[in-house]
Amino acid sequence: MNAFENKRILIIGFVWPEPKSSAAGSRMMQLISFFKENGAEITFASTAAKSEFSEDLEGVDRKFITLNCSSFDDFVMNLQPDLVLFDRFMTEEQFGWRVKEHCPNAIRILDTEDLHCLREARRLAILKNKPFELNNDLAMREIASIFRCDVTLMVSEFEMELLQTHFKVPSFLLFYLPIWVENTSLNLPRFEERTDFVFIGNFLHAPNHDAVVYLKEVIWPLLFEKFPEAKMNVYGAYPTQKINSLHQPKLNFYVYGRAESSFEVISKARVLLAPIRFGAGIKGKLLEAMQFGTPSVTSTIGAEAMNGDFLWNGYISDSPDDFAEKAIELYQNKTIWEQAQQNGFEIIKNRFSKNIFEDSFLEMIKDKFENLENYRERNFIGSMLMHHFLQSTKYMAKWIEEKNKV
Known part of the structure; x- marks a missing residue:
């Protein structure tokens, strides 16, 4: 039996993946392929418009979703995913509270791509000649998102260490999964x-x-x-x-x-x-x-x-x-x-190499399925942040939705 057989996985994409345009697109296609190989039923949803370079996502259900709209609530309630993967912390901010409210037992996984607050601190230091400041506004949002999720996939060991030492993120909330390379034999020029x-x-x-x-x-x-x-x-x-x-x-x-x-x-x-x-x-x-x-x-x-x-x-x-x-x-x-x-x-x-990570990735998700409540009890900060975020964001979203009707 495949590891994800009879499991429904919802991926909420920041954009529709373009593997020929960016490493982020390749990373997303790797995750989709991995879940498909292990028997999952996958739905990919995004608020973004597709481009001519977007991947077709063959064998994956596709759904356009809308920000600040209760139509997502109906969609996710009907789907009832077992696992939700957020593509970058911005999608977790937008839809995480709705997933929590309507699918409380779904595992919530964040895929960071990279640590945005670190990139922004370095950008400001280089281009704006500002002091390097890691505790920036972006960090407040990004680290909160990491705590609200059940696990965050990290591509960089350096950033995993930074999250644990500087931001005090517990190790059980982080999992190292870089972009991997399939074992292929290429005929390369000399x-x-x-x-x-x-x-x-x-x-x-x-x-x-x-x-x-x-x-x-x-x-x-x-x-x-x-x-x-x-x-x-x-x-x-x-x-x-x-x-x-x-x-x-x-x-x-x-x-x-x-x-x-x-x-x-x-x-x-x-x-x-x-x-x-x-x-x-x-x-x-x-x-x-x-x-x-x-x-x-x-x-x-x-x-x-x-x-x-x-x-x-x-x-x-x-x-x-x-x-x-x-x-x-x-x-x-x-x-x-x-x-x-x-x-x-x-x-x-x-x-x-892919074979270094695929077994441990499967074991980690299996462990989350079997011990989800225990992990959530250990993550009080995440529960607290979700509680307050749900209350504030929920009513702001409803206000925007009503305003858009006028």
Whole structure:
């Protein structure tokens, strides 16, 4: 018998997943596939509009839902899910109290993608020159959401530690589940068959936007001066006017927009460059670079929580001059490049293979089903926050709903 046979799972998506646009979309498709493989009946619901790049979600019931509307109450009461997965804390804020009220026995799981309050604190420190302040307004909301849920899926061990030490979140409310890689055998080009540098990322994601601007304006002039044969190819969904304006063929800096296949553009490149100055979670582009045998140069924040005790598949540098020098060295030196490639394969094998996590993930959910009330009794802060949040949000939502009728 499959682990989730006869179990109904409701996923409330912040957006409809676009796995070809972002790591977040790939992560969501992994979770959906995992639940399907284990026999669950899945319903995916979202307030967002679909785009032409949204996944079809074959074999999954789909539902458009509305904010501040009692129609969701009727929907969730009829569905009576056994488990509800909230895609980022904003969806838990919007619908968590309704799930609690109408499906009190459903397990509530939050998938953070990354720790938003950490990313925001770093963004303000870099772009606004503000002091790093982790106890920001976003943290008040995000940590409260984590406490209100029965378990939160974390992609970063660094962030799990931060939640436990800084915010005093109990360990039983957290579960480490990074983006994983299926064990697949890929026919990868050799060193001699690859050319150019590459960057890929969704430009709706602020860290990606900033990284490419920083790469073009600060790092690339240093690199191009020392290595004028170098060519930089930038790919990414939803490029802004600013990103498109960085396209300068005279400087061998090319902006191409959305890539049909991340495998095609990353595996053909010799080195991936990702000078990420702020952000959180783990970086899908760097994980794919390892998977596709492409060494990388990135920042400390870019590599955060990814390689553990293993050597990076390239170089980690926060200095523009050093970053440029390391990129050239990695590009030109076959011996260093091949060792870096092997380092990436070791990281994938030992830290991100699907078989490392699937059994423990199943066991964790099984344990939650069997001992849900015991866990909730241990989480008094979560019960208290849910009680007050339900009361305040419920009546605010009803007021908005009535106002919208006028």
